[in-house]
Amino acid sequence: MSARLTRARRKIAGEHLTVPPGEELVERVGVVCEIAYLAFTAGYAPGSGTDVLRAELSGEAIRLVRVLRSVLPTTYERSDLDALLALMLLQHSRRDARVRDGRLVLLPDQDRGRWRQDEIAEALELLTPLATAPASPYLLQALIAAEHAIAPTTQETNWSRIVARYDELLELGDSPVLRLNRAIAVAEADGPRAGLDALSGVALLGHRLPAARAELLWRAGDLPGALAAFDAAIALCGNEAERAHLVRRRGQAADDNRPVRGAE
Incomplete structure (x- = not known):
């Protein structure tokens, strides 16, 4: 790997690199944004393994987007890039509250006092001038995340x-x-x-659909249906922390059938 990095540095140093023009630049930036968000998601909600989240990976994805914003020409229309950064910051701001004693903590149960208010403030500042911008997937997702960030409680969302x-x-x-x-x-x-x-x-595919169905069936009073959906979700879940959470939720449903909201 060290040799490969050395060769790559020499190649870059020996070439005259230029910023691609027009639509080519837009396309390349779009690809980088997609990769960065995929990396962020892999850290925010790992699909397998033992970790509830991998904050360092999500943080590195955020750093990549910051670097990209800093090197783009001043004439580049960066509203979508700003929306992506805002989205990442809003989601990342909850990292300290999403884990307690190694366990996953869902949004209604999170201590909102542990959310990173500086990151929320930066994200909201990025979103403010985008109020009249054309709708885009990153912008709309960021606006959804902002609704959670500004709500005092889940019930007041x-x-x-x-x-x-x-x-x-x-x-x-x-x-x-x-x-x-x-x-x-x-x-x-x-x-x-x-x-x-x-x-x-x-x-x-995967465990998230049956997990959502299990929670809703439980809240609706259909305990047998909820337990069956929990079983399906548990069987499909590849992340050990999420699987442990589902097992606990199934046990709670089987014990008392009290409906409790849950959204990550």
Whole structure:
């Protein structure tokens, strides 16, 4: 690896590198943004292993976006890049509250006093001038994250506005993940049965869909259905910390059937 890095440095030093023009630059920046957000997500919600989160990886993805913003020409339209940075900062700001004693802590149970207010403030400052910018996936996701950041509690979150943001996102591009997240917001706004109706027809591999169904079925009073969905989610979950959380939730449901909200 050391030899490869040395050869790469020599090659770069011997070449005359220029910033690509126009649409080519936009395309390349878009690719870097996608890679950075994938890396951030791998740190924010690891799909496998023992970690609840990998904050260093998410932080490195944020650093990459900052570097990209610093080297772009001043004439480059960077609203989408600013929205991406805001989105990352808002999600990353909750890292200290998402883990307690090595366990995953869902959003309603997080100590909001442990959220990084400096990062939230920076993100909101980035989003303020984008109020009139054209809708984009990064911007709409950042606005959703901002709703959580400014709400004093889960109950005081403007869930109807979040549902509307997801509707805008779906107009830009449909996906099962978006529909899953929208259904969770619908459940918070209009109740678990409405959330289950919104999940109807959603096809998504992995544990997150049955996990969401389990929570909503539990809240709706369908204990057998909730337990079956928890079992399906547990069987599909590759992350040990999330799997342990699902096992605990199933045990709670089996013990007392008390509905408790849950969104990461």
